[in-house]
Amino acid sequence: MSVNTHDNHAGLREPVPGSPHDRRPGGGASPRGHTPRGHTPRGRIPRWNWRTAQSVKGASFTFPFLAGFALFVLVPVGMALRESVYTTKSTGGLGFGGQTVSFAGLDNFAAGLVDGPFWAGMLRVFLYALVVVPLTQVLSLALALLLDAARRRTAARFRIALLLPYMVPGIVATMVWIYQYSPTVGPLTPFFEMFGLDVNFFSSSMVWVSMGNLAVWGAVGFTMLILYGALQSVPHEVFEAARLDGASELRIAWSIKVPFVRGSLVLTSLLSIIGTLQLFDQPLLFRAVTPETITRDFTPAMMIYDQAFKVGNLNYATALSVILALVVGVASAIIYRFTNREES
């Protein structure tokens, strides 16, 4: 171990000369030990082998993941692109009977691009997202600011209660709200009757409000948590300075705190828009109780599900999935660009 130490500093992943892995014949003390990570032919024979072995072992840690990732992510993505350019003419059920597969080019996409119900569903989720996402953000931001303004111990107590909806499984949350809306068991119908209002939460005009309320209820806690976390990292000296300058608490919230959490706001909006465009679970559960309002192609994801597993047109459903993925991607890119530009 009498070698220089700066060889170690050259790269921590380098072998320590003289270590048992260092199988150079001359041992660590040989002057060759000074060759920094050589691609020199001289160092190649023993040392290269050693390093290859370590690299391969290091890389091999990722092999189980890569194998699974290739099979369960890359292959399906490839198949999505492939299946969408074929059509399957089948005689039976889910397309397992006698069938002929033929190349269809972009026919599925062409059909998808002019598919009325599909784009009607897309419009629905877009309008829905346009209301629900900003509403969630505003409410969460207000909550985060309120928590930030409350005493720390008070805030900790409220935080747990406000996070409860986030801990409830989405399906359970949807079912609980379906029962809240239910005219027979739910408390909301009698509540509104007290004010002389006869509200049918499952009517076609109200069902979006009903679902939107459920979405806001489920998402506010989580979004609030992220925003509150971001608020906590604002240096408090800034507030003190603002207060000394005579700024009111509201002014501080609006002019200092909100700009500080802007990045988190953009991110949580993006995540919730991506989720909303692919809306599936909630409308499907609502469909169980009000099938005449929530049609089987109510949202794009529901239409894909219906085409694939009820109609059995897997190729067309795949093409629709690709279109939906592209719409989601374009929408996220636009929002990202838009919000980033505003920032600068």
Place this chain on the structure above:
Amino acid sequence: MSDTTLVPDAAVEEAARKPVRRRRRRIDDGSSVAEARGSSRWVVLGVLVALTLYAVGPLWWLVVAATKNQRELYTTSGLWFGELNLWENLSTLFTYQDGIFSRWLWNTVVYSGVGSLGLTLVSLAAGYGLAKYRYRGKGLTMGLIIASFLIPGSLMIVPSFILFVRLGLYDTIWAMILPGMFGSFSVYLAKVYAEGAVPSELMEAARIDGAGEYRIFFSMGLRLLSTAGATIFLLHFVASWNTFMWPLVFLKGVEKWPVMLGMYSWLQRGTDSTVDLTSLVLTGSLVSTIPMVILMIAMQRYWRSGVTLGSLK
């Protein structure tokens, strides 16, 4: 690079910062106007209480409703207890259709448990490899991982179905366990964490002592990564407990369903058959939610760090 290495530091920093912050706050409480005071303080509290009632109200209703018998469910106010009927409801729930509910619950535990354990091991190994070794193709792997964040879930479902039918995995428990084991976000999380938590000097020392690379990982790396492991396990366990569309598509047999799908089938049947399953769905909802709430509250530290990491991604 600096972006990613920053994250575990931030987590450590947060832990280290806590007492300091508290001290600072205490001073604020005494002297300056750190928090809202006087009337505005009551406004703050009032709004917080109102929103808390909104958050907790429906859950309170669920707890109350699960304790009522069928008749009282329809006749009494949903906001306060009637005759306590919880045990009867539970025994109906667990005996209905030869105890299919306990079967569903067990399936959910198996899918979530085995899948999360597999995911945790696979991700920790991959994250460790990516963080601590240098080799050709590493950049490509990272590129694939980051790019896969952009794939929306709805794109995967139909092609995965075709693939699973071909592989013979359709309608088997493996359709529930295997695909979840290779989450790229978990690998990313493990990599970010490993960069900060596994010192290269320690690995060198182990090498000098004659330990092989695999031995170093299994006896040292895994232990150093246990926090990341707990986070990954927890986040996936919860997600997998709550998953709905995947089993809806991939599991045909009632016997293999997880609990969420099972309750959906009850909700569906409750409306078009003569049997009223409302009480079962409500009690089932409560039973399947309680473990999640307990787990999330008990392990707050882990999922909150995971959520923060997720928001930094």
